[in-house]
Amino acid sequence: MSGSDLELIPAGTEFTPEQITHYADPDTRSLEQAVLDADVLVSAPHAGAAIPEEVAEFLSPALTRRLQYDFSDVSTAAVVVRWAEIDPRIVAVVNPHPRLIRDPNRAKPADVRADLTAALERVRAAGAWQPVDLTGVDAIRPVTFSFFPILEVPGTDDGIARLVDAFARTAEQGLGVYERTRDALTEMFLANGLERGGSITRLSFHDTMNTTTTREGAVSVARAERDMLPDVVALSNRGDHRGEPRDPADPPTMDGAALRRLADAHRDGFEVADPGAVRLNQPYLGSQEILAAGARFRALAREAGEAGLGLGAVQAEFLREYLLGPEATAQLRDPGSDWVDEDPARVDALAHACKRAWDAFRDGGA
Template sequence: MSAKDLDFIPAGTVYTAEQITHFADPDTRNLEQAIVEADLLVSTPHSGAAIPEELAEFISPELTRRLQYDFTDVATAAIVKRWAEIDPRIVAVVNPHPRLVRDPNRPKPADVRGDLKAAIERVRAAGAWNPVDLSGVDAIRPVTFSFFPILQIPSSDAGLQRLVDAFAEAAEQGLGVYERTRDALTEQFVAHGLANGGTFTRLSFHDTMNTTTTREGAVNVARASKDQLPSVVALSNRGDALGEERDPQDPPTMQPAAIQRLAEAHREGFEVNDPGSVQLNKPYLGSQEIRADGARFRALSADAAAAGLQLGAVQAEFLREFLLGAAATAILHEPGTDWIVEDPEHIDAIAHACKRSWDAFRDAS
């Protein structure tokens, strides 16, 4: 498969905040009205799949369309957009760029070039296709989580600098818009809450498969049991399996009682009988988006208490097999180079289940 078979965003495309912000009834409500009537801001940091065309020359020739999409949470985009259409209690912001541009659910590197160079050196030391630990330097990854090459790295320092510059410039056309829009919306919600009280929750929405990819493109290699998601969703607040404080230096981003209610609401909303279908902080504790919001909300705790405002941040990591459905999952379990076609009816069903879950959470609060 060649670069022409991948999906690219036409060169020069610059997104606006309006294009990536979604809420119900935009023909009769403006954003300010939507914020007044909503209590939940949903973000999808890994929802983009198409690659800015400005980066095409740096993409590995081994990358297939299946691997391109598998390295994203692309299923979250359609689901969250549909959820926003049917639920006036949420506003959503959807990242149009893929995480390969830079991962907005990681701390933004102070030295992008240095981190990328360190990641490249680790990959080279491990050898092609071999597992490698990129902890701390994975905001831009040269390989996927299955250790397939993503980037074609220039051999010269000048070439590497050109790559870093191209990524930084491309990011400002979409990823940067997403980050600024997400943060501005958060502040608008907070300002409204401090003036009027109530509840405001930040939800970072993700998906992950319980299998990784073979060289032939079959997404069927089981993850280690410790890394496997429950059958529906893991909700994370940086706490333990009950949502309670795990580390005094890393406090929960959502109150334990609240995330426990949220878990039960998801069991109700998704109509599952097995309590284990929805778990807390397993296998993920939650990453940069909720950590940043949690810190912001803790700094506001006194003002929020005085205003009667309850603040919280939570990450939802859905099992991708569940979001895609059995038929699509079966296709991805077989070797191939292409991605699946999403099922609009299944997307609609998941979106309505998300709405039911958060309605149940509000009713129980």
């Protein structure tokens, strides 16, 4: 499949905060009013799939639209946007760039260029399609988690330098806007909360499949048992399987009892019969977005206590098969290079389930 079959963002596109921020009734409410009315700030760091045209020349010729989309959480975008449209108690911000540009759910490297250069050199040394350890330099991955090539690693140092510069420049047109908007919204929520009390939750919204891809594009290779998501969603606060402290050096980002109530509310809102369809901190503990929010909230603990403000941050990792539905999932199990069409009715149902879950949480649980 040629590069023209990929979804690209036209060169020169610079996103604005208004384009990536979503809330209910924007024709009759300002953003400031929406923040006043809301108690949940939803961020979707991996929702973008379209690739900026500025880096298209560096893409691997093996990259297909299916692999492009599979390396994102694109299924979350429509759900989060629709949820924001119907629920005046949330504000949402959606990253328009793919994690390929740089992953905002990883700590931002002190030197982006140096880390990407190191990652490229490791991939080049390992060889095409070969497993490679990107520990410590995976904020920008030249390969997928199945080690499919995303980037065509240049064969010269000058070529790598040109690629690295292109990525660093392009990031500011979308990813950088997302990060600044997310952080500015967080401060708006906090300013209101410290004045009025109540509660604020930062929710980092994701999805993952329980299978990875073959070279032929079939998303059918089962993950290791330890990496399997539950049937609906994993909710994470960096705690143990009950949401309680796991490591004194890594405190929970949300109170354990509150996380358990949130899990019960999701079982209710998503109408699941098996309690195991919603699990806590399994298989993921939660990553950079809730780590950063948790640290910010702990720094404000005294002021928040005096203001009667409850603070928490949670990561929701939905099973992508659940978001897509059985028909779309079956299509992806077969070899291919295309992606599936979203079902608007399913997106709407999922958005309403999210709203029901968080309404139940506010009411004290299921």
